[in-house]
Amino acid sequence: MHTTEEVYDALQSVMDPEIPVLSVVDLGMITAVDINSDGILVKMIPTFAACPAVQYIQRNIQTALEEKFSVAITVIIDQETLWSTSRLAPGAKDKLEQFGIAAPQVVDGKAYNEILLQTPCPHCGSKNTYLRSPFGSTLCRAIHYCKDCSNVFEQFKPVE
Secondary structure (H helix, E strand, O other): OOOHHHHHHHHOOOEOOOOOOOEOOOOOOEEEEEEEOOEEEEEEOOOOOOOOOHHHHHHHHHHHHHHHHOOOEEEEEOOOOOOOHHHOOOOHHHHHHHHOEEOOOOEOOEOOHHHHHHOOOOOOOOOOEEEEEOOOOOOOEEEEEEOOOOOEEEEEOOOO
16 A cells, blocks of 8 residues: 555656646645545645646646556545645745746735735845736746846745
8 A cells, every 4th residue: 555655755746837846746736645445536726726737737646646656546626725825835935936936925924915016036136126017927927027137037926
């Protein structure tokens, strides 16, 4: 019989297609793993309700776990849990910034949309930035401009 820890270890290889430096575990998308005689059930949540990659991620989870464990895998959307920025795993923000995307800012354990206006640049660290557009290349990102290093960059939006 397989363990929950083994399943989570295998899920570390399932990367987000829009941010390929973060796994579904890094993003806090996995809400439950149930191992039983019928196989493995994984419950997941998207980072945004209208995320166009949800079915793609579900298939990738199923494929990765089937290859690793050779049992029936079922991946369903958890309808009871909402994703928030606080679900990001330790180290996920560093991975985002190394990838060139500003991490969502959290103040006193909460994410606030107003702090989109004061987003540190992931390239030079300057806070001399401004919001160019609350809409980035994906629903979960906003576009900013750094006045110090002249880079345009995206930020993973804070969600509470």
